[in-house]
Amino acid sequence: MSTHTESAGRVRELPARDTVRGRRSLGARLVEKLGGGLIQFVLVLVALFWLVPTIGLLISSLRSPEDMNASGWWTVFTEPSKLTFESYGKLLENGDITHSLVNTVLITVPATLGVVVIGSLAAYAFAWMEFPGRDWWFLGVVALLVVPVQVALIPIAELFGKVGLFGSILGVVLFHIGFGLPFAVFLLRNFFAEIPRELLEAARLDGAGELRLFARVVMPLGAPAIASLGIFQFLWVWNDMLVALVFTKSGSQPVTVALQTQVRQFGNNIDVLAPGAFLSMVIPLAVFFAFQRQFVSGVMAGAVK
Numbered sequence: 001m002s003t004h005t006e007s008a009g010r011v012r013e014l015p016a017r018d019t020v021r022g023r024r025s026l027g028a029r030l031v032e033k034l035g036g037g038l039i040q041f042v043l044v045l046v047a048l049f050w051l052v053p054t055i056g057l058l059i060s061s062l063r064s065p066e067d068m069n070a071s072g073w074w075t076v077f078t079e080p081s082k083l084t085f086e087s088y089g090k091l092l093e094n095g096d097i098t099h100s101l102v103n104t105v106l107i108t109v110p111a112t113l114g115v116v117v118i119g120s121l122a123a124y125a126f127a128w129m130e131f132p133g134r135d136w137w138f139l140g141v142v143a144l145l146v147v148p149v150q151v152a153l154i155p156i157a158e159l160f161g162k163v164g165l166f167g168s169i170l171g172v173v174l175f176h177i178g179f180g181l182p183f184a185v186f187l188l189r190n191f192f193a194e195i196p197r198e199l200l201e202a203a204r205l206d207g208a209g210e211l212r213l214f215a216r217v218v219m220p221l222g223a224p225a226i227a228s229l230g231i232f233q234f235l236w237v238w239n240d241m242l243v244a245l246v247f248t249k250s251g252s253q254p255v256t257v258a259l260q261t262q263v264r265q266f267g268n269n270i271d272v273l274a275p276g277a278f279l280s281m282v283i284p285l286a287v288f289f290a291f292q293r294q295f296v297s298g299v300m301a302g303a304v305k
Helices: 001-025 024-063 065-068 073-077 087-093 095-128 134-146 149-163 171-194 198-203 210-221 222-237 242-247 255-265 268-291 292-300
Strands: none
Touching: 024 073, 024 268, 065 268, 073 292, 087 095, 087 268, 095 134, 095 171, 095 210, 095 222, 095 255, 095 268, 134 171, 149 171, 149 242, 171 222, 171 242, 198 210, 222 268, 242 255, 255 268
16 A cells, blocks of 8 residues: 555656756756856866967977067968977077076975975974974964065075075075975965874874874875975976075076076077076976876865865
8 A cells, every 4th residue: 555655656746847847948958968068168268278378488489580570479370380499409508598497496396395394394293293382383383474575585685695695596495495384384284183183193002103103194194285285385486586586696596587687688589588488387387287186186185074
């Protein structure tokens, strides 16, 4: 008897559902069917639009100065045979640009590694170690996030001048590490605090000390957040010009300052500026795309529990 009642109830429910579906407008049904494809199409258009400056700079770096002065870069699609690598050959012969690229690497890599290593250790201490005034110290670190870089340029320049670091690569690296640590500690501390306490206690019962616990447990679990921090720091330092313009001299300038100097001194040497600017742009893009999975995982860490 109950079986017949349930069957009748289902039979009565089906027309009601069909009626609800039938009441939906044609536009709503089309959006439901085409929504996924439409979103993908829009995302592809946005990505292509975002890459247009990079593509234009790449094509310009492969054209001769005469062609660039005569027409826009988009005309190359009608005459692709005019593309050449002569500008990159001239770039390699320009000692200022090549030396500045080396300086950029010497500044960016230590500044990124320093922020990641020191920030990870400090974040672990703030998250899981007990010491006097821990919360107040953490609030002080977070308060440093609101200090703008421009405020510290002159005082730190005077300090570096007194200790002999002004104009050196080491001075620029220390400046970037100092201003990158507050954000690093804030980001990683919040991520490390979400690690289950039972997991850390189990490792301590097995005889793991703090350093071993940090290296074997915390670092692997915090890899997405650490990768995100590394990408943020790398992009910020590589693309920086303000700090480098203040703290570097002719022998320690990164590529951003070197290109700006070339534009000011030789406004017509586009055959060197275009490939140099493309190289300075494509390297951070390559780093971002190489670690985009870790970047997304780190940004979304803690959003879903």
